[in-house]
Amino acid sequence: MALVDAVLREAGLTRADVRSLATLDARTAEPGLAGAAALLGVPVRGFAAQELAVVPVPHPSTRPLAATGTASVAEAAALLAAGAVGGTAGASAEATVRATATGGDTRGRTGGEAEPGAGTRGRGAAEPGTGARAGGVTGTGARGHGGVVLLVPKRKTRRVTCALAASVPFRPNEDASGVRLLPSAHGYIAGEPGSPPTIPTPHTTAAMDMHTHTDAHDLRHHGDAEVRDDKLIDLAVNVRTNTPPDWLRERIAASLTGLAAYPDGRAARAAVAERHDLPPNRVLLTAGAAEAFVLLARALPVRRPVVVHPQFTEPEAALRDAGHEVGRVLLREEDGFRLDPAAVPEDADLVVIGNPTNPTSVLHPAASITALARPGRTLVVDEAFMDAVPGERESLAGRTDVPGLVVLRSLTKTWGLAGLRIGYALAEPDTIAALERAQPLWPVSTPALVAAEACMSRVALAEAEHAAHRIGVERAHLLAGLAEFDEVRTVEESEGPFVLLRIDGADVVRERLRSLGFAARRGDTFPGLDRNWLRLAVRDRATTNRFLQALDQALLMGG
Numbered sequence: 001m002a003l004v005d006a007v008l009r010e011a012g013l014t015r016a017d018v019r020s021l022a023t024l025d026a027r028t029a030e031p032g033l034a035g036a037a038a039l040l041g042v043p044v045r046g047f048a049a050q051e052l053a054v055v056p057v058p059h060p061s062t063r064p065l066a067a068t069g070t071a072s073v074a075e076a077a078a079l080l081a082a083g084a085v086g087g088t089a090g091a092s093a094e095a096t097v098r099a100t101a102t103g104g105d106t107r108g109r110t111g112g113e114a115e116p117g118a119g120t121r122g123r124g125a126a127e128p129g130t131g132a133r134a135g136g137v138t139g140t141g142a143r144g145h146g147g148v149v150l151l152v153p154k155r156k157t158r159r160v161t162c163a164l165a166a167s168v169p170f171r172p173n174e175d176a177s178g179v180r181l182l183p184s185a186h187g188y189i190a191g192e193p194g195s196p197p198t199i200p201t202p203h204t205t206a207a208m209d210m211h212t213h214t215d216a217h218d219l220r221h222h223g224d225a226e227v228r229d230d231k232l233i234d235l236a237v238n239v240r241t242n243t244p245p246d247w248l249r250e251r252i253a254a255s256l257t258g259l260a261a262y263p264d265g266r267a268a269r270a271a272v273a274e275r276h277d278l279p280p281n282r283v284l285l286t287a288g289a290a291e292a293f294v295l296l297a298r299a300l301p302v303r304r305p306v307v308v309h310p311q312f313t314e315p316e317a318a319l320r321d322a323g324h325e326v327g328r329v330l331l332r333e334e335d336g337f338r339l340d341p342a343a344v345p346e347d348a349d350l351v352v353i354g355n356p357t358n359p360t361s362v363l364h365p366a367a368s369i370t371a372l373a374r375p376g377r378t379l380v381v382d383e384a385f386m387d388a389v390p391g392e393r394e395s396l397a398g399r400t401d402v403p404g405l406v407v408l409r410s411l412t413k414t415w416g417l418a419g420l421r422i423g424y425a426l427a428e429p430d431t432i433a434a435l436e437r438a439q440p441l442w443p444v445s446t447p448a449l450v451a452a453e454a455c456m457s458r459v460a461l462a463e464a465e466h467a468a469h470r471i472g473v474e475r476a477h478l479l480a481g482l483a484e485f486d487e488v489r490t491v492e493e494s495e496g497p498f499v500l501l502r503i504d505g506a507d508v509v510r511e512r513l514r515s516l517g518f519a520a521r522r523g524d525t526f527p528g529l530d531r532n533w534l535r536l537a538v539r540d541r542a543t544t545n546r547f548l549q550a551l552d553q554a555l556l557m558g559g
Contacts, residue, residue: 022081052076078165153480232519235537243416255450268449271456276398281429287421289410297322299438306348310526330528341371354382359535361494384410388497422448507531512554
């Protein structure tokens with residue numbers, strides 16, 4: 001049950017979402033499975049070995065294949081159980097979840113599945129049609145109504161293997177009723193936990209560096225530089241593909257008839273305020289979140305600003321340009337890049353942190369961030385990717401009880417408005433007034449204001465939430481594929497629409513990937529990282545599988 005609970009947490013689900021356990025028919029009466037089913041109040045579904053053997057699985061292993069004729073009992077049984085009922089139009093994934101666990105000892109009977117993988121470099125036998133290390137899974141949902149998705153690939157303890165699958169709806173204009181939860185045209189260009197949380201949080205999680213920086217980090221390098229001149233599959237820029245959606249394009253296009261008039265931001269400001277249950281005098285519309293960083297650096301009387309890194313580099317660049325000496329709190333890989341509030345110096349009067357953080361994809365607990373608040377300190381939380389987190393858990397937007405809090409939001413990432421420039425700041429009225437005085441007249445265009453108002457609607461918020469759930473599934477698939485490479489280490493507790501990974505010589509691997517048609521974001525421009533880091537977009541499953549094949553080739557090029 002501990003592993004089942006961990007897998008459910010990884011998928012953002014609870015025990016109440018489970019509809020059945022599934023396994024090999026010969027194991028349905030095993031006490032561990034029967035006891036787990038009793039606790040969950042669900043049946044145990046058994047499948048014959050020959051039924052399981054024909055299900056393509058993304059992470060086949062040689063040991064269960066030899067013992068049972070099935071390359072992964074857990075994944076195959078989960079997919080079969082989820083597909084047995086199928087989906088109905090409009091049904092949520094949570095309503096039709098199927099979980100599978102197999103129990104026993106590690107010597108063979110349970111499918112203690114060693115060496116998962118479907119690659120060509122000694123990591124397990126390839127299953128036809130699965131691709132390099134992490135292939136697609138054939139859907140078994142009712143045609144025209146739904147499909148099957150492996151929400152969490154197999155996770156193992158010494159005695160148990162567990163995978164989680166669901167029957168999900170799909171729209172008629174999507175590619176297929178298979179296990180792709182995210183249509184191939186969707187995804188983030190730029191990313192969920194690949195395994196149950198295991199990284200401890202020691203008392204000391206960061207190093208403090210307060211001198212004026214003349215290091216080699218190019219703070220003004222951003223992902224768009226990776227794709228400006230070459231036609232590559234873009235895993236470098238933090239903007240969701242296939243956006244803006246048609247309804248938003250139409251709203252923006254309709255606003256062009258009013259370009260003769262000066263922009264009037266009152267309606268958009270009121271819409272943002274209502275969305276966060278705040279009065280309008282706590283809202284400032286900006287030309288993207290990047291403008292807000294410049295306003296903060298120029299408008300506030302800052303003496304000792306500190307930026308928590310690795311994170312988006314524009315806040316530090318803006319502070320430097322305004323003449324400030326910037327301190328850095330460097331979070332460390334061995335601590336999971338998690339924040340220890342005690343690492344931030346007491347006399348810092350401005351602290352900047354991202355949540356979830358770009359590029360680490362770590363989502364810090366709200367309590368850890370609010371612990372940074374002090375009288376006389378401005379606490380800036382960059383939540384540009386918070387709408388990519390299901391339920392926006394750990395968000396501080398809308399909070400009025402945290403002194404000095406400034407929350408920054410961007411609409412350019414989820415809605416594909418990078419070229420339009422629209423974001424906003426949420427803060428105390430006096431802070432908003434100070435920032436507004438530093439803005440030029442009419443800083444946000446009429447089309448951007450119309451877009452902001454449209455993106456605050458209930459329909460838009462529901463669409464964003466749906467996209468967040470879908471990207472989480474694809475993020476888990478990407479992380480599972482990356483876990484097959486001995487050379488790759490990822491930040492497993494990822495919650496954003498991108499993932500950070502470490503490869504020795506990643507800068508060289510990045511160039512090889514470019515030659516193979518893929519653009520990845522270099523990591524060495526982020527303080528706290530070096531040339532051995534890359535950031536990758538979470539994309540649809542087919543693109544991810546192609547990327548994993550390219551990564552395999554790129555690593556082989558180096559011998």
